[in-house]
Amino acid sequence: MAEEREKAPEETSFTDNLSVKSFLGQGGVGRVFLGFERNLEREVAIKEIIPGKLAENREKKIARFVREARLAGQLQHPGIIPVYSLARREDGTYYYVMKRVQGRTLAEAIKDSVGMSEEESFARRMALLDNVIAVCDAMGYAHSRGIVHRDLKPSNIVIGEFGETIILDWGLAKRVDEREAEEPGQISGDPEIDADAKLTRDGAIVGTPAYLAPEQILRDAGPVDARTDVYTLGVMLFMLLAGRRPYLGDTRQVLSSIASPDPSPSPAEHCRCIPPELAAICRKAMAKERAERFADATELARELRAYRDGRLVSVYAYSAGELLRRFVSRNRAAIMAAAAVVAAIVAGAAFSLNFAVEAHRARQKAVGALVEVTNLSESSMELAREKSELVYRYFERLEDNMNGAASRLAAAGSGDRAGIRSALERVMGQHPEAASFYFISPLGETIGAFPGDLPLPAEAATKEIAYLRGLRGEAEAAGEELGVHTLPSGRKAFSMSVPVMKGGSMAGGLVALMFPDTAIPFMLQFDPRESEYQVWIMKEDGLLVYDEDPRQVGLYLFTDEMYRSFPELLKFGEKIKADPWGVGHYSFLEPDNRTTVYKVAAWDTLRSDGTEWKLVVTHPYISE
Numbered sequence: 060m061a062e063e064r065e066k067a068p069e070e071t072s073f074t075d076n077l078s079v080k081s082f083l084g085q086g087g088v089g090r091v092f093l094g095f096e097r098n099l100e101r102e103v104a105i106k107e108i109i110p111g112k113l114a115e116n117r118e119k120k121i122a123r124f125v126r127e128a129r130l131a132g133q134l135q136h137p138g139i140i141p142v143y144s145l146a147r148r149e150d151g152t153y154y155y156v157m158k159r160v161q162g163r164t165l166a167e168a169i170k171d172s173v174g175m176s177e178e179e180s181f182a183r184r185m186a187l188l189d190n191v192i193a194v195c196d197a198m199g200y201a202h203s204r205g206i207v208h209r210d211l212k213p214s215n216i217v218i219g220e221f222g223e224t225i226i227l228d229w230g231l232a233k234r235v236d237e238r239e240a241e242e243p244g245q246i247s248g249d250p251e252i253d254a255d256a257k258l259t260r261d262g263a264i265v266g267t268p269a270y271l272a273p274e275q276i277l278r279d280a281g282p283v284d285a286r287t288d289v290y291t292l293g294v295m296l297f298m299l300l301a302g303r304r305p306y307l308g309d310t311r312q313v314l315s316s317i318a319s320p321d322p323s324p325s326p327a328e329h330c331r332c333i334p335p336e337l338a339a340i341c342r343k344a345m346a347k348e349r350a351e352r353f354a355d356a357t358e359l360a361r362e363l364r365a366y367r368d369g370r371l372v373s374v375y376a377y378s379a380g381e382l383l384r385r386f387v388s389r390n391r392a393a394i395m396a397a398a399a400v401v402a403a404i405v406a407g408a409a410f411s412l413n414f415a416v417e418a419h420r421a422r423q424k425a426v427g428a429l430v431e432v433t434n435l436s437e438s439s440m441e442l443a444r445e446k447s448e449l450v451y452r453y454f455e456r457l458e459d460n461m462n463g464a465a466s467r468l469a470a471a472g473s474g475d476r477a478g479i480r481s482a483l484e485r486v487m488g489q490h491p492e493a494a495s496f497y498f499i500s501p502l503g504e505t506i507g508a509f510p511g512d513l514p515l516p517a518e519a520a521t522k523e524i525a526y527l528r529g530l531r532g533e534a535e536a537a538g539e540e541l542g543v544h545t546l547p548s549g550r551k552a553f554s555m556s557v558p559v560m561k562g563g564s565m566a567g568g569l570v571a572l573m574f575p576d577t578a579i580p581f582m583l584q585f586d587p588r589e590s591e592y593q594v595w596i597m598k599e600d601g602l603l604v605y606d607e608d609p610r611q612v613g614l615y616l617f618t619d620e621m622y623r624s625f626p627e628l629l630k631f632g633e634k635i636k637a638d639p640w641g642v643g644h645y646s647f648l649e650p651d652n653r654t655t656v657y658k659v660a661a662w663d664t665l666r667s668d669g670t671e672w673k674l675v676v677t678h679p680y681i682s683e
Contacts, residue, residue, distance in 0.1 A: 209266050
């Protein structure tokens with residue numbers, strides 16, 4: 060084997076532009092070289108099938124290799140190794156070129172904690188939590204594209220020199236709807252197979268034994284899909300928390316444990332330092348029953364991120380005492396407000412003949428108020444996170460569909476009325492929640508509209524064209540950002556736009572006009588006006604794009620005169636502006652000047668089309 064590795068670089072050839080610098084390593088079928096692309100002057104990694112491995116099942120092995128390159132090449136995500144090209148030699152064999160990734164593997168990083176005290180070792184491993192979240196994010200992207208990895212493990216995860224986290228080796232990846240090339244077989248008892256060895260023989264288990272999900276071992280355990288990768292991610296999380304694998308022993312023992320009906324072990328059995336929320340997340344990810352796991356890696360990432368950010372983890376049942384302690388440690392400002400109310404209650408009770416009884420009741424009420432505020436704070440934060448993600452996805456979908464319509468408008472040209480109407484009608488069918496779509500010229504003149512009964516205000520058209528030119532860096536751009544427009548009817552609307560490009564120049568813009576009171580509830584997938592929670596959306600400069608009170612839309616929180624009488628709201632608004640997310644509180648007097656309303660408020664940030672938006676969720680918690 061050593062002799063083969065030494066000779067490997069001289070035994071292969073690529074193109075004149077691609078030279079081999081050194082040999083990096085090999086697996087069961089493929090080998091990887093460090094290469095150099097002369098035209099781009101960069102180092103790359105080159106993978107090919109080991110020539111000696113093609114003596115048997117040649118066509119099948121080549122087909123698998125090509126599928127690996129194509130699947131990896133279709134996944135454009137910073138956490139997935141990019142494939143630059145796939146090439147075929149004259150002899151029918153293939154090789155592909157990918158980014159050279161430098162760094163240490165997650166397995167090596169976890170091993171760095173060996174030899175320390177339990178507390179130090181756990182702290183060192185927990186520093187890798189962001190890397191595990193990054194892996195979950197990347198796999199969530201792959202799952203959204205219908206692709207599962209099937210061979211995730213710490214040695215396939217590289218942590219780069221600048222903190223980047225990249226998933227390697229997509230050799231066993233497959234599409235969920237793809238017919239299995241190798242059906243799961245019975246548990247292998249071959250004592251010569253190490254716990255890290257891959258079993259990729261026809262009819263055998265596909266993957267690495269120590270990280271397999273039950274359905275990769277047992278035929279009747281269900282299909283292999285995104286939940287299969289979730290189980291493996293749970294195993295990796297187990298290793299991060301406990302510093303060891305969930306199952307030890309030889310291959311037969313490990314596979315037998317995974318395939319048994321016994322519940323998966325908890326990492327808390329092996330380390331006293333593990334927070335119960337993380338143990339709960341790990342147990343759910345590693346559930347033997349597929350239906351009990353997270354649906355995909357995105358759900359797992361969301362729970363891990365909630366823990367990291369100090370928010371409630373939905374899979375863990377908090378006691379009232381835990382909620383109280385969390386709130387005390389994370390929301391001292393809100394506690395001060397509640398404490399003021401408690402002090403007033405206790406002070407009032409001092410005048411009672413039954414002072415002791417009333418004081419006891421006051422303390423009970425105080426604890427109840429704190430627990431209530433805690434619950435409202437956490438639920439508001441969860442709602443803000445959930446709804447900001449929905450709005451972000453909506454804007455992504457809207458932009459994609461509008462870009463498609465812009466291409467059709469460019470093909471039609473300004474003189475093809477039927478083509479323009481068809482393009483506008485099609486995008487309107489994709490987004491019936493919009494008020495209207497417009498094709499405007501580079502001068503801001505309306506060329507076409509659908510429906511045509513709602514003219515685009517001239518001010519809006521001018522701002523949109525200036526904005527689009529600003530995005531393209533044209534000198535004559537006014538550089539104004541999108542804003543809220545007041546229609547002749549007095550109704551407020553906001554707009555989104557994409558450029559219509561033809562022959563390298565801007566032929567105009569496609570503009571979507573939205574009514575906040577109808578479009579925003581559609582994006583949020585619920586109507587805040589019918590909920591106890593209130594929602595408002597503002598831009599970073601304080602412009603209110605959505606409020607349940609339509610009179611507030613278009614006002615600026617930080618500069619409009621009417622807000623100067625709400626100092627706490629202004630202070631809270633500054634906090635929202637400064638921090639990307641958080642929980643806080645504010646209060647104000649009702650118009651009768653006798654009733655004070657206290658509100659818990661949580662916010663999150665989303666960015667779309669170069670604009671930063673703040674989505675705020677509020678809920679009243681005390682009213683006097």
